[in-house]
Amino acid sequence: MAKIGKTEARDRIEFLKKELERHNRNYYVLNAPTISDFEFDLLMSELQGLERMFPEFATEDSPTRHVGSDLAGKGSDFVQVPHRYPMLSLGNTYAREELYEFDARIRKTADKPYTYSCELKFDGTAICLTYRGGRLLRALTRGDGTKGDDVTRNVVHIPAIPRVLRGEAIPEEFEIRGEIYMPWDAFERLNAARAEAELEPFANPRNAASGSLKLQNPEEMRTRGLDCVLYHLLGENLPFKTHTEALEAARSWGLPVSEYSRVAGNIEEAVAYIDEWDTRRKQLPFATDGIVIKVNELDLQRQLGFTAKTPRWATAWKFKPEQALTPLLSVDYQVGRTGAVTPVANLEPVLLSGTVVKRASLHNKDQMDLLDIHLGDYVYVEKGGEIIPKITGVELSKRPADARRPEFPTCCPDCGTPLVRDPDEARHYCPNRESCPVQIKGRFVHFAGRKAMDILAGEATIEALYAKGWIRTLPDLYALTREQLISLEGWQEKSADNFLASLDASRRVPFGRVLYALGIRHIGEQTAKMLARQFGSIDALAAASREDLLQVEDIGETVADSILAYFASDAGRDTVRRLREAGLQMAEDADARQQLSDTLAGKTLVISGNFSISREAMKALIEAHGGKNAGSVSGKTAWLLAGEKAGPEKLKKAEKLGIPVISEAEFRKLIETGA
Numbered sequence: 001m002a003k004i005g006k007t008e009a010r011d012r013i014e015f016l017k018k019e020l021e022r023h024n025r026n027y028y029v030l031n032a033p034t035i036s037d038f039e040f041d042l043l044m045s046e047l048q049g050l051e052r053m054f055p056e057f058a059t060e061d062s063p064t065r066h067v068g069s070d071l072a073g074k075g076s077d078f079v080q081v082p083h084r085y086p087m088l089s090l091g092n093t094y095a096r097e098e099l100y101e102f103d104a105r106i107r108k109t110a111d112k113p114y115t116y117s118c119e120l121k122f123d124g125t126a127i128c129l130t131y132r133g134g135r136l137l138r139a140l141t142r143g144d145g146t147k148g149d150d151v152t153r154n155v156v157h158i159p160a161i162p163r164v165l166r167g168e169a170i171p172e173e174f175e176i177r178g179e180i181y182m183p184w185d186a187f188e189r190l191n192a193a194r195a196e197a198e199l200e201p202f203a204n205p206r207n208a209a210s211g212s213l214k215l216q217n218p219e220e221m222r223t224r225g226l227d228c229v230l231y232h233l234l235g236e237n238l239p240f241k242t243h244t245e246a247l248e249a250a251r252s253w254g255l256p257v258s259e260y261s262r263v264a265g266n267i268e269e270a271v272a273y274i275d276e277w278d279t280r281r282k283q284l285p286f287a288t289d290g291i292v293i294k295v296n297e298l299d300l301q302r303q304l305g306f307t308a309k310t311p312r313w314a315t316a317w318k319f320k321p322e323q324a325l326t327p328l329l330s331v332d333y334q335v336g337r338t339g340a341v342t343p344v345a346n347l348e349p350v351l352l353s354g355t356v357v358k359r360a361s362l363h364n365k366d367q368m369d370l371l372d373i374h375l376g377d378y379v380y381v382e383k384g385g386e387i388i389p390k391i392t393g394v395e396l397s398k399r400p401a402d403a404r405r406p407e408f409p410t411c412c413p414d415c416g417t418p419l420v421r422d423p424d425e426a427r428h429y430c431p432n433r434e435s436c437p438v439q440i441k442g443r444f445v446h447f448a449g450r451k452a453m454d455i456l457a458g459e460a461t462i463e464a465l466y467a468k469g470w471i472r473t474l475p476d477l478y479a480l481t482r483e484q485l486i487s488l489e490g491w492q493e494k495s496a497d498n499f500l501a502s503l504d505a506s507r508r509v510p511f512g513r514v515l516y517a518l519g520i521r522h523i524g525e526q527t528a529k530m531l532a533r534q535f536g537s538i539d540a541l542a543a544a545s546r547e548d549l550l551q552v553e554d555i556g557e558t559v560a561d562s563i564l565a566y567f568a569s570d571a572g573r574d575t576v577r578r579l580r581e582a583g584l585q586m587a588e589d590a591d592a593r594q595q596l597s598d599t600l601a602g603k604t605l606v607i608s609g610n611f612s613i614s615r616e617a618m619k620a621l622i623e624a625h626g627g628k629n630a631g632s633v634s635g636k637t638a639w640l641l642a643g644e645k646a647g648p649e650k651l652k653k654a655e656k657l658g659i660p661v662i663s664e665a666e667f668r669k670l671i672e673t674g675a
């Protein structure tokens with residue numbers, strides 16, 4: 001490290017501490033990192049170096065001494081629970097020599113031969129599971145390392161995690177730690193759905209997994225396709241001599257343990273494992289960010305112990321992200337169906353991780369300013385797992401003398417209307433919702449889509465119908481005649497009839513999909529389904545207040561305001577009215593309301609107090625199991641379901657009438673087991 005003065009060192013340490021804390025928060029709490037892991041690790045190792053040189057400036061609260069916290073923080077309804085054993089991080093390295101140094105340190109302590117367990121470093125989010133009496137008791141996130149968020153209610157929806165163990169010699173109580181991760185295919189599906197709902201895509205599968213774990217609506221967990229791998233067994237007086245023996249036992253109890261691990265007899269064999277997986281990992285169906293090497297013998301692990309933040313018996317080899325450097329040729333500005341303008345970079349084609357990359361998203365104007373991107377610049381492109389790759393930096397040393405900044409348009413590239421910028425969002429929008437051609441056509445393409453109304457009309461048909469001036473607002477589709485269709489170039493009677501039949505069939509599409517098809521900003525497929533279930537009809541949804549909407553699980557202010565704006569607009573109300581006249585489903589079929597069981601059939605429940613889910617969601621859960629909700633306790637009440645801070649009046653009345661009072665846990669047991 002270059003020579004550095006004391007004052008300068010102190011300033012730099014302060015700066016690095018703040019930066020690293022900020023990035024920790026972006027990564028662990030917001031699930032939206034703004035720098036790569038590699039850049040983060042570089043900052044961290046610079047801080048470590050400076051703190052070693054100037055120990056007088058190394059404070060207890062430095063990010064070098066504690067793990068980044070993923071605690072959900074204020075407003076979250078996850079309960080924080082202390083970890084029985086601290087949940088640590090791993091030391092990491094990108095340099096070969098450091099692996100040999102790691103081995104040399106271990107050799108110094110070891111008084112007999114030892115081996116290494118070599119494992120893939122799964123790029124997900126850490127989880128700690130406790131099993132007692134062979135049953136899953138609790139699942140905690142890493143949190144700040146000493147306490148984690150209790151995410152049991154979400155984790156039970158991950159199919160890989162058994163609730164009950166089978167097999168022999170299962171310890172009465174133990175903890176097993178591992179990683180919850182999202183395989184590539186599930187990640188791509190999720191991001192495609194988010195893109196359609198114009199929600200910011202997750203930057204990588206890790207953020208998607210950790211965001212999913214903190215979902216307020218456990219039901220939605222099931223749709224996310226999460227998986228789990230477990231790699232660290234802990235407990236009192238466990239009978240195992242090696243780490244691999246412990247994991248094999250865990251596997252025999254039905255727990256998911258990696259099939260890719262291997263025992264290495266020495267550090268050279270461990271390095272060979274690293275080299276092998278540096279290429280093989282690209283074929284894996286999930287993301288890995290390195291290799292973990294652990295001393296396999298548990299007595300030697302105990303002898304080596306821990307530093308404040310990491311075990312001395314394990315280290316992580318991190319893979320460098322694959323990058324390519326290529327010139328930026330031009331920037332296109334694409335207008336989406338909701339008017340959002342996205343800058344897209346056109347690149348000199350370049351090979352990256354096996355595919356040719358020609359285009360990359362620049363996300364928004366802020367991102368372009370942050371990168372200080374110029375036309376003609378050589379830019380670094382990375383594939384973080386996004387559908388399109390992203391530009392992560394600019395090689396300033398290669399900037400041509402005459403390079404200039406691309407100009408972000410001030411008017412819509414399609415209709416010329418001046419763009420507006422939402423103060424809360426980084427995106428620019430074309431506000432001309434009613435007559436901007438791209439937006440209109442985009443709305444029809446969305447409306448006709450397979451997951452929406454499933455009408456036989458792709459982009460070309462929409463384009464042709466639009467060009468004729470026959471379609472401007474969605475209900476116009478239902479006024480199209482056979483004669484009009486046959487007159488279109490390339491259309492015959494058969495194609496016209498097929499189209500009309502699909503239009504007719506769309507009248508039976510369930511309300512949830514109709515709601516999605518309307519293309520209300522931020523209402524994706526899942527959100528639409530949930531709103532349909534919660535409100536039951538378009539009239540109920542249109543009448544909902546902001547408070548009503550915010551009561552619903554997973555509906556935040558952005559979505560609530562978007563719904564309110566839609567129903568407040570003449571265009572929105574008019575579309576709904578005319579689509580209703582065209583015969584579309586504007587209410588849930590009573591049968592379509594999701595029925596999970598009839599355990600509560602004929603029973604009336606009264607709820608009081610706060611639960612792990614909102615009161616609305618709790619009522620929906622009761623109905624989904626065949627029960628009814630009532631506002632006050634009477635002789636007809638089957639149970640009073642009492643949450644935290646349940647009303648004393650209701651409790652008193654239930655006691656007087658001899659009505660059983662049950663807790664949320666008892667209620668959940670009731671609906672799960674039917675007993």
Ligand code: IVH
Pocket residue numbers: 088089090119120121122123124125126178179231232292311314316
């Ligand atoms: S062992 C005290 N093994 O990587 C031992 N960790 O960067 C702690 N990770 O916090 C962990 N795959 O979340 C271990 N095979 C593996 C792993 C693994 C992924 C994660 C884990 C850890 C982080 C450190």
